[in-house]
Structures are given as C-alpha cells and as structure tokens.
Amino acid sequence: ALVQESKETLQRTEPHWPQLAQDGIRNVWIVKPGAQSRGRGILLMHSLADILALVQSPFIYETKYVVQKYMERPFLIYNTKFDIRQWFMVTDWNPLTIWMYRSSYVRFCSQEYDVSRTDEAVHLSNNAIQCKYRNGLRDHRLPHENMWDSDTFNAFL
Structure with missing residues (x-):
C-alpha cells in the first residue's frame, strides 16, 4: 500500500515539477562562490546543514554564493x-x-x-x-x- 501511495503521490507531483526527471532524487546541490572564475571554489553538496555551515562561516563571511539544485540527469x-x-x-x-x-x-x-x-x-x-x-x-x-x-x-x- 505504501509503494502504491508513493507512486500516486509522485504522479500528482510531476505536472507541478516539470524538471523532476532532470533534478533527480539524490539531493545534490551545486554551490558557486561569487566573483570567482575558472571553476574555483565550486562544490557539490548533499546536505542543507553543510551548505549553511559553508556560507555562514566567519572565515568567509564576505563571500556571496549561488546555490542551485544540481541537474542529476543532464x-x-x-x-x-x-x-x-x-x-x-x-x-x-x-x-x-x-x-x-x-x-x-x-x-x-x-x-x-x-x-x-x-x-x-x-x-x-x-x-x-x-x-x-x-x-x-x-x-x-x-x-x-x-x-x-x-x-x-x-x-x-
């Protein structure tokens, strides 16, 4: 019953999330520092806690970041x-x-x-x-x- 309910929930979600097939299910996020070039400082992260720890670090307080959901199926x-x-x-x-x-x-x-x-x-x-x-x-x-x-x-x- 749980599997069937999960499938039905996913089917109801798909029309509202057209990128679902590309976004994936592994919770991968790409974190890019501002004012950088040549790929410097770009990280792939899986945890909100880790992302927040990075962007709120007192050592890099002035750095701005772009955090985007990573396309897991490009x-x-x-x-x-x-x-x-x-x-x-x-x-x-x-x-x-x-x-x-x-x-x-x-x-x-x-x-x-x-x-x-x-x-x-x-x-x-x-x-x-x-x-x-x-x-x-x-x-x-x-x-x-x-x-x-x-x-x-x-x-x-």
Whole structure:
C-alpha cells in the first residue's frame, strides 16, 4: 500500500515539477562562490546543514554564493558531461540590444558522468579544471583535447 501511495503521490507531483526527471532524487546541490572564475571554489553538496555551515562561516563571511539544485540527469554526449561556450555582447539596455557571435565551442569533462562521484573532473567542464586531469576511459568518439567546435557539435546533433 505504501509503494502504491508513493507512486500516486509522485504522479500528482510531476505536472507541478516539470524538471523532476532532470533534478533527480539524490539531493545534490551545486554551490558557486561569487566573483570567482575558472571553476574555483565550486562544490557539490548533499546536505542543507553543510551548505549553511559553508556560507555562514566567519572565515568567509564576505563571500556571496549561488546555490542551485544540481541537474542529476543532464543531457550527456557519449555519457560525458559538457557545456557550450557562447559569446554575447550587450550594447544597450533600452532598447535591449544583444549581439551574438555565431561560433561557439563545446567543452567536455575528462571523466564519464557519474552523479555518485563528487570530484570536479566529472562535473566541471571548464578548461582550467580539466587541464589538471588525464582523460579517463571514455567513448573513442570524444576528442582527446576535450573540445569540439560548433560545426562538429551541429553535426553530432
């Protein structure tokens, strides 16, 4: 009876939580310090108590953080996490005028995705992080240098 009630509750929840399939059930949160770059200080955390202890620490009181629910089931390429680096330039606010550079590139993690691992090589695809790691056992179609140009990405899609 409990299993059936749980399934029914989940079914009633899904229309109100469209991201449920991506968000997952492991309670993973990504904590990013403000005014940082190159992946510095980014952590994956599972506990509200741990997050609060970090952001309320007297040693880092001036630091601001962005805390977001981590997508536990992201879109992957060959079971590997990636991001898309795209450039925009805002030249006016009123009226809002935005220019986009047509080319972009895709950056891959050096390790296959596994939500149970919390190390940065699995989750943070920026170059400053990935240059510290050797590529793990991944699909042979992934580039050794962990980058695709936009044409290669479009061909993949």
